[in-house]
Structure formats: structure tokens, C-alpha cells
Amino acid sequence: MLLEPERYEHYEDLFYHFEATRREFIKVVGGGIVVLCLCGDALAQGRGGRGSGGAASQDLGAWLHIGEDGVATVYTGKVELGQNIRTSLAQAVAEELRVPPKSVQLVMGDTDLVPFDMGTFGSLTTPTMSPQLRRAAASAREMLLDLAAEQWKVERISLVVAEGKVTHAATNRSLTFGQLTRGQKLMRTIGGDIPLTPVDQWKIAGKSLRKVSGTEVVTGQHRHASDIKRPGMMYGKVLRPPSFGATLSSANLSAAEAMGAIALRDGDFVGVAATSDHLASQAFQAIDAKWQSSQQSSSSGELFDHLKKSATQAQVPGRAPGTSLGDADSRVRLEQGITSADLKLEQTYTVAYIAHAPLEPRAAVAEWNGDKLTVWTGTQRPFGVRGELAQAFRISEERVRVIAPDTGGGYGGKQTGEAAIEAARLAKASGKPVKVVWTREEEFSWAYFRPAGVIEVRSGVMKDGTLTAWEFHNYNSGASGIRTPYNIPNQKIQFHQTQSPLRQGSYRALAATANHFARETHLDELAQAVKIDPVQFRLKNLTDERQRAVLEAAAERFQWGKRKKGKDEGFGIACGNEKNSVVATCARIKIERPSGRVRVLHVVTAFECGAIINPDHLRNQIEGCTVMGLGGALFEAVEFENGKISNPRFSKYRVPRFSDTPHIETVLLDRKDLPSAGAGETPMVVVAPAIGNALFDATGVRLRSMPLAPKGMVA
Amino acid sequence: MAETRGAQPAISGARAEVVELRVNGIRHSVHTSPERSLLSVLREDLDLTGAKYGCGEGQCGACTVLVDGQPVRSCITRVSAVARKKITTIEGLAKNGRLHPVQEAFLEVDVMQCGYCTPGMILSAVALLKKHPHPSDEEIERSMEGNVCRCGTYPRIRAALRIAAQKMELLSKEGGHAAGT
The missing domain is CATH 3.10.20.30 (Beta-grasp domain)
Structure with missing residues (x-):
């Protein structure tokens, strides 16, 4: 698998120091068995890693410990944000250890306890972390067999591992993991060459296991970062500029201080901390500040012009066959491909900025003990936030500990550590632990957004439906999912960076949603132009068997071509691939009269991501992707004017709710012969074009801007 | 300026x-x-x-x-x-160590992704089922519309409501201590 750097994912160099950590780790866990797992994955190798000096200097990906009590604990830098990875990683480990999943514990996202990890993004946990943990568990199982064989003086082959025990059937003896590890101090370092249980023999992985922390969640016992409380903790609030780019002229803090709050100005940072949230709010209100607003004042109205005009450079994503590298030859061929076509089509598509709006806003609790800083915060990149904190306070990373409790949603939006730095600054000023929880308005205004974009497509097609040429330019939204899966002989595909007026960053599936929206809408327009059924049109130009399989599976379940349309109803289909998985979605929509409200009635999504680890949780991700994708498709958009977000509240920014939710059917294609890919992102990439194509089917109106119908279809 | x-x-x-x-x-x-x-x-x-x-x-x-x-x-x-x-x-909500039927149903349907909306969803569902023991889809929409699940688990919450409704009916038939709040 080739992993491309994506400009909107935050990357960071690996810097973990293996030898020092190994010693510290052994001190922490005490006796038992430890398996240290080196990064054997494509990511580490592709990035140079530290692999050149042999195994001893390679980076650790994860480790597993079986204590003298027999409890298996996995230490990983990945975090849980609702993708239910805590559950599927526990399954993968339990499978290889031959223990019930509930006897596997996971320590996640605590930078003092787990090996360095770049972060939880890009659907990478399942393809990279899961195999590492499986190898660690398989290796630990073999060590336990060795211990039993030695103790009983029997052949290893005569032993069986099951249910947390090693058994010698011939003599009817068995020992629990705890009995075997007692008094041991064994450590093994493994690479990528440990044999794993074949997928078709899985007994625990591959099954639907319920969320491992479910009971804590339904009883309100789970503590998110915003629920953490520390002795003597104070409550912090931070002053925001009145508009983007505004600079602070003056701040009078005396009234806030007179109330008994700690008030602080440090450069443009102004904040208060107080012993209660109420006093903090009052002190915050009492700050008298003057700002100088920035001259640059952009608005959502002129956004797309601005993006086109400020485009700087073109990037060609990789070297897909037929993809133009900008040389004269290929340009000539592209033009020939267009000229020789029976029909030519040129269209422009746009996508708006949208907000992640995780239900738990950014939140952090920071505590200094001498010169050591500990921060609890909901983040996708605990080590990244540790780096931000170290930099902000000019201390070494060893003095910073970041703990990321299972978090209330991220969707790509929690890769940065703003609240962590703010809480730590106020904690430093007050000498007490401080909690900062962003308001919804702050989260909408001062987090970052899914990039807006303009996409221009020019294409040629023969009357029989054969695609002859494809030119595709994406301005600003990104390069993910930009390549076409269709067989087109002459292609030019480019991504152009621009000056984004708003702070933008990662969002679930990155630009794959925008690029699939443009491509699959355009495909539908071409199919319509040559009067060929949209499914047949796609199949005619597709040879990739995985892509064809999901397209056919979705069409079949939806009864494409057989289903009868009701009044004001429309059907649409779209397909695509990203992050090593393939997806196709069919949508049935209805326009309600006279309101014009668009109802998505029924969605069928067929998805294939290699070998499935937890079918029900996979379905849950597909359902969630469908609902979230529907919001961006139909009505979500960040509006801004004069450097201010105009709709920074749930009462103004519409998110999908119960009444927006269609009947969702999922078709899972389980390819046990393929490695498991991540699945929390790709199922959303063709929701928007499927809905848009269905809207065209219902009304004859082609919509080329996401959101498609924020105010309904009144035409 | x-x-x-x-x-x-x-x-x-x-x-x-x-x-x-x-x-x-x-x-x-x-x-x-x-x-x-x-x-x-x-x-x-x-x-x-x-x-x-x-x-x-x-x-x-x-x-x-x-x-x-x-x-x-x-x-x-x-x-x-x-x-x-x-x-x-x-x-x-749980009484004497026994989860409320709505909590049980959330676990059985395996509703949760991030779980941040879950407590509010469960309590809204408890109130709904008290008023409408067998709510229609429209009644669910009407009374749960104000609860956002950003992970989009609405279909599962709906399914959990149906299961909880059955559980509560069974409990009340048994004359047991049906989920009073």
C-alpha cells in the first residue's frame, strides 16, 4: 500500500528513543512477559523511520504485557473517538492470545505509558496497529507455550492454548497465564515476521463484539476529558478576537482581578482562571479589551472566486497511468482525446467549508507538578499535542505527559491542542490545575474546517459510453481520492493550493468527499448525455474487480432498474474508492411538497475493506458515515462575513437529526483474502453524489454545489 | 479599525x-x-x-x-x-444494580460510537417511552429531534427504543418494578 502525504493531515517526524524507553517500561510494569513490537508497517518504512541501523534502533509501535496475574495489557498510542477501535483491537489481541476479549486491557493515548504514535487519522489503526498487536499477541502466546513445555518437560506440539490457559491433554494438566508468568521477567522484541492466525480460522476477530466500554457509557461513568476533575482545580476562560486576524491593542484586567480571579495577558493571549466556573464567567465578562481588526475581510459570498484567483501551484498526485505530468506530449494527447470524443462536457463543482462539530468541544485539564506538566485532553494526536505543549512552554517533551481519555467525537477535527495549551498557560499562572472547555461558539469559530473547494472537470465520451479524456482540477480542497477509478486513456488530474481565508484542516475522508462528488456527479451527467443507465455506464468503464463488485452489490440490493419511482422521488448511484477500500451507494430521495424539503428515504451502501474484524461495528461506521455525509451533502455550510463566522451555533448551523435519517441498508463484502483496511472514513465519500444524482432524477435539475439544497428544492 | x-x-x-x-x-x-x-x-x-x-x-x-x-x-x-x-x-437511572431497560437496549443494539450524546439520548428516550409506551416513527422524530448524535447513530437509537419498549411492556406485565423514574 502506498501512503501519500496529504497536505491536510498533520504529520510529524518519528522521534521515539527506543533503548531508554525499554528500560523505563520494564521498571513500570514489573514481572511477567513483555513483547515489544517494532513498526513493521509500510508507514514507518516509507518515512525512513530509524530502520537503517537494524532492529535495535527501530521504532516501537506498541507493546504487550502479560502480568503475573495473567492479565494482558496492550499499550498503544492510538485513541478512541467513537470509531470503536478499542473494541476491535481487543478482539485482534484476544484472537491471537486465545483469551476472552474482556480479559484484554488497552492503555491508549497516554504519552508516558505508550510508545510514540503519530496519531489516529487516515484510517490507519486497522491496517497498521492491528497487525502489530496481533503479532505481539501471537508472540506472547508462543512464549507461554515455551514456559509450559519447559516446566512439564513435554513437546510444545502436545500443548494447546485456549481460554487463558495452556493445557497438556495427555496428562490432563493445565496452567493459567498467571501461573506461567509468575516470577518471570521475560522480554522479546519482534519484527514483522511473526506468523498470524489465518483469517478463515478466526474465532473472536471477525465476529460482532459489543463496545467494550458500553456499560460505562450508558451509566454515565465514562469520564471524557471535559469530565476530569483535579484537587484544587480552577476553571479557565480565554478571550477571543472579535474577528479573524484581529490583534489586541489593550486589555484592562483590573475588574476581573478585583473579583478574585487570576487574570493574565501574555502577548495576544488573555485569559482568566477562577475557583468556580461561575466566577470565571463573571471575571471573563469584566475584561475590558480593545482590538485592531485586520484589513483582510473575506466572506463566504465571494469564496469560490477567491480560491480560484489565489491558486498558487499545481500538484500531480502520484503517477497514475495516463495521468498527465504536465509535459507537452500528454497535453496534446488530452486535447486529442477530447477532440475525438462524440460528446464533450465541461463543468464546475464547488464544496463549502463545513465544521466537524464534535459533540464534545475541545477541552483540557492541565496540572503542573514542579516542572512537569500533565494534560488530559480529547485529541487524535496525544504525541502531537505533547510536542505543541513542549514548544509553547519551552520545556523538553519528557516533562510533558498528555493523556487522551476516550473522546466525544473527532472526525479529523481534533488533531491540534489549542485547549491544552490554554489550560496549561492558565495553570502556570495560577499555580493550580485548570480546566478549559470551549463553548460551542468557540468550537465553531476557532477550530479548523473541512476545506472548501472548486473543482473543474472537462471530459470526452463516445456515444457507446467509452470515456476518452478526463481533465480534473481541484482548487484548495485536497488531493485525497482525486484519481479516477475509470479506465480513461487520456488524463490530466491536478490539485492546486490556494490561500484559504479560513483556518482549514483534516476532516473525515479529507478531500475524497469533494473529489468523489465532482467525479461521480460528472459521470452521471455523461451517462445522461449518452443515454446509458448510470450503472451500466460505470461498469463499461471499470475493470477493477473490487470496485465493480461493490457497485453491482449496491445496485442489486437497491433493485436498481427494477424499483418503481413514486411521485417526486428520484434514485441516484455513485461509487469510488479510498484508503484501500471500495464503496458504492444508492439513494432514494423525495421532495416534499409544497415545502420543498428534501427527504433522503433510503440509502443502500455496499462496502468492502478486506477482511472484516467486527461486522456490526463496521455497519455502525457505515451508518454513521451515511448520516454525516448527508449533512454535508444537503445543508451543512460554514458562513462567514468580515472575518466572522455568522452561524457558530447549532441553532444556526444545521446538523443531521432524527428526521433527516433515512432507512440505511449496508451490504458488507468480506474479503478474507485481503488485509483489513480502516473503515471509519471511506463509506462517506459517495453519499453526496448519490443524493445529488437522485435529486436530478427527481427534478431534472442538476446541482453542482455542496451543500446541494440547504433551503430545500423549491423549484 | x-x-x-x-x-x-x-x-x-x-x-x-x-x-x-x-x-x-x-x-x-x-x-x-x-x-x-x-x-x-x-x-x-x-x-x-x-x-x-x-x-x-x-x-x-x-x-x-x-x-x-x-x-x-x-x-x-x-x-x-x-x-x-x-x-x-x-x-x-439504574435501580438496585439493575440497568434501566433503555440502557440495556442501548447495549444490546450496540448503539454507541463516541458515546457523548448517550446519557442525554437515554434520558430523553425514558421520558418518551413513559408518555408513549409504543411510539411511532413520527413520535420518535418529534420528541428526539432536539438530541444530536454527531456520530449519526440515529437508526440504532431508534432500534434501541423499540427494544426498550418491548422490555418495559414485559416488565409491567410481570408486575415488576418497571423503570420508574
Whole structure:
């Protein structure tokens, strides 16, 4: 698998120091068995890693410990944000250890306890972390067999591992993991060459296991970062500029201080901390500040012009066959491909900025003990936030500990550590632990957004439906999912960076949603132009068997071509691939009269991501992707004017709710012969074009801007 | 261009008083400004963090608690307004170690992704089922529309509501202690 750097994912160099950590780790866990797992994955190798000096200097990906009590604990830098990875990683480990999943514990996202990890993004946990943990568990199982064989003086082959025990059937003896590890101090370092249980023999992985922390969640016992409380903790609030780019002229803090709050100005940072949230709010209100607003004042109205005009450079994503590298030859061929076509089509598509709006806003609790800083915060990149904190306070990373409790949603939006730095600054000023929880308005205004974009497509097609040429330019939204899966002989595909007026960053599936929206809408327009059924049109130009399989599976379940349309109803289909998985979605929509409200009635999504680890949780991700994708498709958009977000509240920014939710059917294609890919992102990439194509089917109106119908279809 | 954000008057009635709260069957005398939100008092004074902050304007339902059996947005409810009323939070829903049927149903359907909306969803569902023991899809939409699940698990919440309705019917037929709140 080739992993491309994506400009909107935050990357960071690996810097973990293996030898020092190994010693510290052994001190922490005490006796038992430890398996240290080196990064054997494509990511580490592709990035140079530290692999050149042999195994001893390679980076650790994860480790597993079986204590003298027999409890298996996995230490990983990945975090849980609702993708239910805590559950599927526990399954993968339990499978290889031959223990019930509930006897596997996971320590996640605590930078003092787990090996360095770049972060939880890009659907990478399942393809990279899961195999590492499986190898660690398989290796630990073999060590336990060795211990039993030695103790009983029997052949290893005569032993069986099951249910947390090693058994010698011939003599009817068995020992629990705890009995075997007692008094041991064994450590093994493994690479990528440990044999794993074949997928078709899985007994625990591959099954639907319920969320491992479910009971804590339904009883309100789970503590998110915003629920953490520390002795003597104070409550912090931070002053925001009145508009983007505004600079602070003056701040009078005396009234806030007179109330008994700690008030602080440090450069443009102004904040208060107080012993209660109420006093903090009052002190915050009492700050008298003057700002100088920035001259640059952009608005959502002129956004797309601005993006086109400020485009700087073109990037060609990789070297897909037929993809133009900008040389004269290929340009000539592209033009020939267009000229020789029976029909030519040129269209422009746009996508708006949208907000992640995780239900738990950014939140952090920071505590200094001498010169050591500990921060609890909901983040996708605990080590990244540790780096931000170290930099902000000019201390070494060893003095910073970041703990990321299972978090209330991220969707790509929690890769940065703003609240962590703010809480730590106020904690430093007050000498007490401080909690900062962003308001919804702050989260909408001062987090970052899914990039807006303009996409221009020019294409040629023969009357029989054969695609002859494809030119595709994406301005600003990104390069993910930009390549076409269709067989087109002459292609030019480019991504152009621009000056984004708003702070933008990662969002679930990155630009794959925008690029699939443009491509699959355009495909539908071409199919319509040559009067060929949209499914047949796609199949005619597709040879990739995985892509064809999901397209056919979705069409079949939806009864494409057989289903009868009701009044004001429309059907649409779209397909695509990203992050090593393939997806196709069919949508049935209805326009309600006279309101014009668009109802998505029924969605069928067929998805294939290699070998499935937890079918029900996979379905849950597909359902969630469908609902979230529907919001961006139909009505979500960040509006801004004069450097201010105009709709920074749930009462103004519409998110999908119960009444927006269609009947969702999922078709899972389980390819046990393929490695498991991540699945929390790709199922959303063709929701928007499927809905848009269905809207065209219902009304004859082609919509080329996401959101498609924020105010309904009144035409 | 200069912009001024002048000091705003302190919130009125800031003087603390004692407010009597009855939460999950326990009486608390809370020394607080009566203007504070019920959500703040529950979370910060009583350390009942199951009710979550999501929007501060009663638009997302993450802060939902039951007051005399009715679902209330605790983020926009003044603490003094619920003095001496019967308040149930997610922490008090299970009785004698037995989960409420709605909690059981959420686990059985395996609803949760991030789980941040879950306490508010469960309490809203409890109130709905009390009023409509077998709600139609429209009734579910109408009464749950104010609860946001950003992970998009609505189809599962709907399924869990159906299962919970059956469980509660069974319990009431058995004459058992059906989920009173």
C-alpha cells in the first residue's frame, strides 16, 4: 500500500528513543512477559523511520504485557473517538492470545505509558496497529507455550492454548497465564515476521463484539476529558478576537482581578482562571479589551472566486497511468482525446467549508507538578499535542505527559491542542490545575474546517459510453481520492493550493468527499448525455474487480432498474474508492411538497475493506458515515462575513437529526483474502453524489454545489 | 479599525444562597448563585458528569436530565428553578444494580460510537417511552429531534427504543418494578 502525504493531515517526524524507553517500561510494569513490537508497517518504512541501523534502533509501535496475574495489557498510542477501535483491537489481541476479549486491557493515548504514535487519522489503526498487536499477541502466546513445555518437560506440539490457559491433554494438566508468568521477567522484541492466525480460522476477530466500554457509557461513568476533575482545580476562560486576524491593542484586567480571579495577558493571549466556573464567567465578562481588526475581510459570498484567483501551484498526485505530468506530449494527447470524443462536457463543482462539530468541544485539564506538566485532553494526536505543549512552554517533551481519555467525537477535527495549551498557560499562572472547555461558539469559530473547494472537470465520451479524456482540477480542497477509478486513456488530474481565508484542516475522508462528488456527479451527467443507465455506464468503464463488485452489490440490493419511482422521488448511484477500500451507494430521495424539503428515504451502501474484524461495528461506521455525509451533502455550510463566522451555533448551523435519517441498508463484502483496511472514513465519500444524482432524477435539475439544497428544492 | 469589547455588567444576583436539590434520591444543600445552570451545578458541584455540555443553548440535548419525569435541558435551566424537585440524571437511572431497560437496549443494539450524546439520548428516550409506551416513527422524530448524535447513530437509537419498549411492556406485565423514574 502506498501512503501519500496529504497536505491536510498533520504529520510529524518519528522521534521515539527506543533503548531508554525499554528500560523505563520494564521498571513500570514489573514481572511477567513483555513483547515489544517494532513498526513493521509500510508507514514507518516509507518515512525512513530509524530502520537503517537494524532492529535495535527501530521504532516501537506498541507493546504487550502479560502480568503475573495473567492479565494482558496492550499499550498503544492510538485513541478512541467513537470509531470503536478499542473494541476491535481487543478482539485482534484476544484472537491471537486465545483469551476472552474482556480479559484484554488497552492503555491508549497516554504519552508516558505508550510508545510514540503519530496519531489516529487516515484510517490507519486497522491496517497498521492491528497487525502489530496481533503479532505481539501471537508472540506472547508462543512464549507461554515455551514456559509450559519447559516446566512439564513435554513437546510444545502436545500443548494447546485456549481460554487463558495452556493445557497438556495427555496428562490432563493445565496452567493459567498467571501461573506461567509468575516470577518471570521475560522480554522479546519482534519484527514483522511473526506468523498470524489465518483469517478463515478466526474465532473472536471477525465476529460482532459489543463496545467494550458500553456499560460505562450508558451509566454515565465514562469520564471524557471535559469530565476530569483535579484537587484544587480552577476553571479557565480565554478571550477571543472579535474577528479573524484581529490583534489586541489593550486589555484592562483590573475588574476581573478585583473579583478574585487570576487574570493574565501574555502577548495576544488573555485569559482568566477562577475557583468556580461561575466566577470565571463573571471575571471573563469584566475584561475590558480593545482590538485592531485586520484589513483582510473575506466572506463566504465571494469564496469560490477567491480560491480560484489565489491558486498558487499545481500538484500531480502520484503517477497514475495516463495521468498527465504536465509535459507537452500528454497535453496534446488530452486535447486529442477530447477532440475525438462524440460528446464533450465541461463543468464546475464547488464544496463549502463545513465544521466537524464534535459533540464534545475541545477541552483540557492541565496540572503542573514542579516542572512537569500533565494534560488530559480529547485529541487524535496525544504525541502531537505533547510536542505543541513542549514548544509553547519551552520545556523538553519528557516533562510533558498528555493523556487522551476516550473522546466525544473527532472526525479529523481534533488533531491540534489549542485547549491544552490554554489550560496549561492558565495553570502556570495560577499555580493550580485548570480546566478549559470551549463553548460551542468557540468550537465553531476557532477550530479548523473541512476545506472548501472548486473543482473543474472537462471530459470526452463516445456515444457507446467509452470515456476518452478526463481533465480534473481541484482548487484548495485536497488531493485525497482525486484519481479516477475509470479506465480513461487520456488524463490530466491536478490539485492546486490556494490561500484559504479560513483556518482549514483534516476532516473525515479529507478531500475524497469533494473529489468523489465532482467525479461521480460528472459521470452521471455523461451517462445522461449518452443515454446509458448510470450503472451500466460505470461498469463499461471499470475493470477493477473490487470496485465493480461493490457497485453491482449496491445496485442489486437497491433493485436498481427494477424499483418503481413514486411521485417526486428520484434514485441516484455513485461509487469510488479510498484508503484501500471500495464503496458504492444508492439513494432514494423525495421532495416534499409544497415545502420543498428534501427527504433522503433510503440509502443502500455496499462496502468492502478486506477482511472484516467486527461486522456490526463496521455497519455502525457505515451508518454513521451515511448520516454525516448527508449533512454535508444537503445543508451543512460554514458562513462567514468580515472575518466572522455568522452561524457558530447549532441553532444556526444545521446538523443531521432524527428526521433527516433515512432507512440505511449496508451490504458488507468480506474479503478474507485481503488485509483489513480502516473503515471509519471511506463509506462517506459517495453519499453526496448519490443524493445529488437522485435529486436530478427527481427534478431534472442538476446541482453542482455542496451543500446541494440547504433551503430545500423549491423549484 | 479599532473594536472595543467593553466590560459587561456582572451577572445579576450573583450572591450565593443555599439551594435544596433532590438528585437521584439524595438531598443536597448547594451553596451557589441561583443564576447558575443546573448543568454546571450537577457537573462541577456534585461531580455528576454524565450530563454533558454540548451547546449551551438547549439545541443538542447532551445535557438532558429528568425533572419530575420530564426531560429538561439542564444547560438553560437555572438551578433555583428546580429546587426541591425530583431530578434524575443518568447516574441514577439504574435501580438496585439493575440497568434501566433503555440502557440495556442501548447495549444490546450496540448503539454507541463516541458515546457523548448517550446519557442525554437515554434520558430523553425514558421520558418518551413513559408518555408513549409504543411510539411511532413520527413520535420518535418529534420528541428526539432536539438530541444530536454527531456520530449519526440515529437508526440504532431508534432500534434501541423499540427494544426498550418491548422490555418495559414485559416488565409491567410481570408486575415488576418497571423503570420508574
